Every structure is written in C-alpha cells, then in structure tokens.
Ligand SMILES: NC(=O)C1=CN([C@@H]2O[C@H](COP(=O)(O)OP(=O)(O)OC[C@H]3O[C@@H](n4cnc5c(N)ncnc54)[C@H](O)[C@@H]3O)[C@@H](O)[C@H]2O)[C@@H](O)CC1
C-alpha cells in the first residue's frame with residue numbers, strides 16, 4: 410500500500426523533523442532531489458542539460474525557496490536559470506541570495522514573457538501545501554504564457570493539496586516532484602500532476618498511519634483469490650448475480666461475465682435474462698428468480714433490475730440472506746428512495762455501495778462536491794457500508810474510516826456497461842471472503858487496469874473490458890513476482 414497524508418499531518422511531521430535537523434537541511438534535501446528531476450526532464454526533452462534554459466516561477470513561501478535552491482544546483486550543471494519573483498520582497502531570502510551568487514538571473518514580471526517563451530522547462534514554485542484556491546491573477550497570467558513542460562514543486566499550484574479540486578486557473582505539470590510523502594492531490598488530481606516523483610527527505614518515521622491509501626499491484630496480487638490444489642468451485646466462493654431484464658440483458662451479461670473472468674469460483678445468475686446469460690456464459694448456473702437461486706457466499710444486485718416493486722422485492726430478499734452484498738445501479742436508487750428496504754439487512758452483513766455522482770446525490774441529498782474523500786466517508790458512515798464513489802478517481806471509504814483512492818489510467822472507463830463489470834468484480838471478491846473495503850479497492854484497481862489494456866484496442870467497449878480481465882490479472886501477478 411502506498412500511504413497518502415493530508416497536509417495537516419505532513420506539517421505536524423515536518424515540525425518534528427525540522428526540530429531535529431540543522432537549519433536549511435530539509436530544503437537542501439528537497440531542492441537537490443528537485444534539481445535532479447528538472448535535469449532529467451531537460452535531458453529527455455532536449456537531449457542535454459548544460460546550456461539549456463530553465464525559468465523558475467517563484468512565490469513567496471518555501472515552495473518558491475525550493476525552486477530557487479534547485480536553480481542553484483542547476484547552475485552548477487551549466488543550466489541558464491532565470492527566476493521570476495511574484496512577490497520580490499517576500500521571496501525566500503537565502504535561496505534568492507544563493508541563486509544570485511551562482512549566476513542565476515532575476516527577471517521582473519514585466520520582462521518575463523520573453524524568458525518564458527524561450528524556456529526548455531518551467532519550474533512551478535508558486536505555492537505549495539500552505540496555499541488554497543486557484544492561482545491569483547498575476548500568477549495565472551504568467552502560467553498562461555507557458556508552453557514548455559512544467560515541473561511542479563511539491564504540487565501543481567492552484568490545485569487544492571487536500572482534495573485535488575481545481576476551481577480556477579492552475580498549473581498543469583508534466584512532472585510533480587514532491588517531498589517526504591504523497592499528499593491527496595497526487596492521487597486525486599493525476600491529470601494536473603503528470604508523473605509524480607517522491608523525494609525522500611527523512612519524513613516517513615515522523616508520520617503516523619496514512620489518511621488515505623492506494624493499492625499497489627503487489628497488494629492486489631496478494632489478496633486476489635488464486636485457486637490452490639485443495640480448492641474446488643465451492644471453496645473459491647459462489648457469487649450470485651441479480652441483474653438485467655429480458656429487454657435489457659446487457660447488464661446481466663456483463664456483470665456475470667466479469668465475475669466468471671475474475672476468479673475460479675462459481676457464478677449463479679438469477680433474473681429475467683437467464684437464457685441470454687446461459688448462452689453467453691455456459692459455465693453459469695442461471696435461474697429465473699432470486700428465490701430459487703441456491704446458496705451463494707455473496708450477492709451482486711442492481712444493474713438493470715429496475716427501480717419498481719419487483720426490484721425492491723429482489724433487493725429485500727437478497728439483503729436478508731446474511732451474506733455480503735454489493736448493491737449497484739438500480740439497487741442504489743431503490744435504497745435512496747425507499748431506505749426501509751435496508752431493514753431487511755442484518756447489521757453484521759457487509760454492504761458495498763457503488764454510486765456515481767448522480768446516485769450519490771440521491772443517497773445523500775447533495776452532490777459529492779469537491780472533497781470527494783469526505784463525501785465517500787460521510788456516505789459510508791450514514792449507510793454503515795463500504796462506499797465506492799465512482800468518478801475520474803474512484804474513492805473507496807469504509808465505515809471504520811479507511812479510505813482508498815484508485816488513480817485512473819486514462820479516462821475511457823466512462824463507457825456504458827463499465828459499472829456492471831466493476832460490480833461483478835466486487836461481487837466475486839466478496840464471495841471469496843475478502844474484507845469488503847479491500848474487495849472494492851482491489852476490484853477498482855483491476856477494473857482500471859483491464860480498462861487500460863482494453864483501450865489498446867480502440868474503440869473499446871464494456872465487453873472488451875470483460876475480455877481484458879484475465880490479462881490484467883496476469884499482469885498483476887507478474888508485477889508482484
Ligand atoms: N516545511 C518544511 O520542512 C519543508 C517545506 N518544503 C516546501 O515548503 C512548501 C510549503 O511552504 P510554505 O508553508 O512556506 O507555503 P507555500 O510555499 O505553500 O506558500 C504559501 C504562501 O503563498 C501565498 N499564497 C497563499 N495562497 C495563494 C494563492 N492562491 N496564490 C498565490 N499565493 C498564495 C501565501 O501568502 C503564503 O505566503 C512545501 O510545499 C514544500 O515545497 C520543502 O522545502 C520541504 C521541507
């Protein structure tokens with residue numbers, strides 16, 4: 410697991426570390442690592458380092474200090490460095506003096522356009538973790554002129570450090586070099602951060618448990634059920650799928666197929682699309698109704714079941730079975746409109762909800778807003794359920810406060826039927842008796858990886874996504890060896 414810490418916790422840890430390190434040492438470590446990354450990008454972009462041109466955009470805090478000191482290191486490698494000070498009286502004094510001594514130039518905001526236009530790389534040292542809100546007008550004007558690739562210091566300025574929200578002018582970086590630990594912005598705003606590089610400044614021992622986590626491929630490989638010699642189709646867990654309708658069998662086919670592809674466990678289907686499901690997936694035991702589906706270790710319910718009386722009865726029946734349930738799509742809407750269906754649920758029965766923003770609004774009476782982590786946490790508490798909030802970044806919150814973030818690999822997953830595939834993955838992991846939060850987080854990872862693989866064959870579709878699941882699982886296993 411990769412840990413991610415909010416800025417409040419980062420600052421508390423930095424204070425502890427600062428008190429034990431000589432003055433300026435942390436900034437030296439940070440800016441040394443930063444300079445190496447800037448030089449690396451220069452080499453990638455231009456084939457060399459010496460003689461190349463770097464412009465530093467320098468704000469009034471330590472973020473600007475990092476940029477100035479990185480400029481000093483770059484001067485030693487023969488880079489032409491020009492610093493644009495947004496607030497000359499407040500620029501980091503030691504960093505500014507050192508840059509001047511090293512032969513770096515300081516240019517005024519008025520003269521900056523010609524320098525920015527000729528830069529090979531621009532460094533965003535405008536603001537770091539202490540700032541909130543979009544760029545102020547003067548900084549926004551400078552940033553708008555930039556065409557060269559940008560290296561962001563700690564985070565892209567103008568993007569909220571704790572939520573990744575973008576609410577106005579901001580920097581979009583090719584690479585973000587951060588220090589000590591990942592912050593939420595790095596997981597929640599991948600498009601703005603570009604490639605994220607973490608520089609170790611010795612902070613980790615001073616940090617407590619992370620606020621958010623991101624599964625690595627090895628974590629997924631570790632928890633994904635792989636059949637051993639002792640296993641049969643039952644020990645792997647049987648998942649039941651209550652989805653689809655006779656007129657719209659697509660959701661049933663996708664959710665069932667995804668469960669078939671995900672693990673070696675058995676899949677039962679119950680609903681009006683039994684014939685279609687059986688003909689597409691002969692390995693599935695399909696019946697017409699949830700009441701005669703047979704025993705399962707987990708249920709997936711919702712996609713395509715409708716939001717009327719029949720859907721409500723299906724959901725009520727399933728919630729009363731005493732096994733983990735992943736309630737998706739129409740089931741979410743039913744819960745929102747008639748919360749009393751949840752009375753059928755035994756309080757010990759794990760529930761996973763998978764709303765997108767619109768379904769979230771129905772469940773909670775408000776949009777998720779810019780703080781999607783808080784939004785998912787609130788819903789997890791309210792429903793005593795694991796909540797997987799869909800969106801560009803998927804946020805998975807457990808009622809006990811654990812939160813995982815899945816950073817996407819491309820945005821094509823917003824395709825019709827993609828949610829049905831995800832829900833099938835979650836269900837099969839629940840049937841394998843995984844912790845529901847881990848099941849949802851691991852499913853989201855495999856879903857996005859399968860998406861990236863399927864996208865290699867453009868144009869792709871949700872069926873392509875189902876077909877890519879085995880390849881995604883093979884890749885995950887290979888990556889963890
Ligand atoms: N504290 C430490 O031990 C370390 C800090 N480091 C750096 O220090 C940064 C944090 O520095 P600071 O706490 O000095 O603060 P920042 O550099 O994040 O910036 C705060 C300053 O920006 C101004 N500001 C706030 N919102 C703004 C906006 N929307 N537009 C323009 N200006 C705005 C404020 O007036 C304030 O002066 C980190 O992000 C990191 O880059 C690193 O050097 C590593 C060590």
Ligand SMILES: [K+]
Nearest residue numbers: 533536562564
């Ligand atoms: K920055």
